[in-house]
Amino acid sequence: MRSANDEPRTDGDALKQWTAVERYITDLLVPPDPALDEALQACAAAGLPPHNVSPNQGKLLLLLARIQGARAILEIGTLGGYSTIWLARALPADGCMVTLEVDPKHAEIARGNIALAGLSNVVELRLGRALDILPQLAAEGRDPFDLIFIDADKPNNPDYFTWALKLCHPGSLIIVDNVVRDGAVVDAASGDPSVQAVRRFNELLAADPRVSATAIQTVGSKGYDGFAIALVTAGSADGGW
Ligand code: SAH
Ligand code: DHB
Ligand code: MG
Numbered sequence: 001m002r003s004a005n006d007e008p009r010t011d012g013d014a015l016k017q018w019t020a021v022e023r024y025i026t027d028l029l030v031p032p033d034p035a036l037d038e039a040l041q042a043c044a045a046a047g048l049p050p051h052n053v054s055p056n057q058g059k060l061l062l063l064l065a066r067i068q069g070a071r072a073i074l075e076i077g078t079l080g081g082y083s084t085i086w087l088a089r090a091l092p093a094d095g096c097m098v099t100l101e102v103d104p105k106h107a108e109i110a111r112g113n114i115a116l117a118g119l120s121n122v123v124e125l126r127l128g129r130a131l132d133i134l135p136q137l138a139a140e141g142r143d144p145f146d147l148i149f150i151d152a153d154k155p156n157n158p159d160y161f162t163w164a165l166k167l168c169h170p171g172s173l174i175i176v177d178n179v180v181r182d183g184a185v186v187d188a189a190s191g192d193p194s195v196q197a198v199r200r201f202n203e204l205l206a207a208d209p210r211v212s213a214t215a216i217q218t219v220g221s222k223g224y225d226g227f228a229i230a231l232v233t234a235g236s237a238d239g240g241w
Contacts, residue, residue: 010182010223022054022220030055035117036085043080046109052079053151053177054220057227058086061149061175064229065090068173070146074137075099076130076160077152077177081110081123087149088119097123098137098145100130100152131156134163144169151177154194157201165210165232172232176201179215180226202228210234 036058043052053061065073065087071094073087078101088097097119101107107127114123126133130152148164150157157176164174179185179202184195205213205228213230 014219015221015223018219018223019221022056026055030059035113036082038116039080039082039085039113042109042113043082046080046105048080048106048109050222052082053086054222056220057218058083062086062090064173064175065147068147070173071095072143072145072147073097074145074148074164074167076134076148076150076164077101078110078125079106081113081117081125083149083151084110084114084123084125085117085119087147088114088117088122091122095122099123099125100133101125101127102129102152131159131163134160134167138163138166145172147173147175149175149177154178154201155197157197158204161201161204161208165208168232170232170234174211174230174232176205176228176230178225179228180217180224182224205230 036055040052044050061083070090071092073091073095075084075087075097078084078099081099084097084099091097099110101110104127107125111125114120114125145168148168150160150164152160161174161176168174179198181195181198184190184192185198185202187195188199190196202215205211210232211230212233213228215226215228217224217226
């Protein structure tokens with residue numbers, strides 16, 4: 001992530017240290033997994049942007065989904081399916097996951113990676129703009145999602161959050177990636193539309209009485225960013241807020 005003037009704010013030494021510590025943590029706590037490792041290789045070989053969560057963040061997603069006892073998961077922003085595989089691995093045998101992706105090339109790579117991980121029966125990848133698909137999901141009258149991971153185009157985060165609330169239930173967890181943006185989030189005068197969108201989203205999250213939320217700063221091989229986590233404390237999937 002870049003600051004408003006498109007210069008990285010993080011100096012090279014800091015990034016090196018964060019990357020070394022991430023490797024240390026990953027070597028200790030995130031055992032190699034052929035499906036996940038091959039998924040990352042396939043993403044890189046296909047020239048996908050390196051916007052996937054890091055391995056230790058992927059494991060955090062899995063742990064949160066397990067702690068949550070999630071049986072139904074929604075992801076907005078599949079890319080090559082790396083975070084998808086982590087989250088789907090947390091599901092029980094009869095669980096299900098829906099993941100939304102607008103880019104056909106990303107979706108094709110993700111489908112291959114999800115198949116290689118043996119998760120094609122668990123994961124339904126829907127190709128299209130998330131803001132078109134989310135109303136369809138709501139209209140299908142399916143069971144609400146227990147965990148929703150928002151990780152697509154940042155300017156739509158306020159709308160994604162609004163839809164997420166419609167598609168979940170009290171007790172659901174909503175996780176939103178990239179809410180710190182190399183620290184640029186504190187710059188109220190930022191000229192970067194993505195930063196302004198993240199600020200609007202964070203304010204929306206703060207003001208919404210239906211959730212209890214916090215945000216955590218992260219550093220690592222992907223630089224300096226963070227995620228928000230919100231527990232839905234009120235309301236219902238049928239609109240009875
Ligand atoms: N969750 C992934 C990373 C997602 S990167 C992981 O951690 O592995 C963001 C993805 O969102 C990209 O693949 C991009 O094509 C997709 N995206 C962007 N705009 C979108 C939209 N309007 N609807 C659905 N997906 C979108
Ligand atoms: C970007 C998007 C992401 O989802 C991410 O994790 C990192 C960077 C981006 O669009 O720059
Ligand atoms: Mg992200």
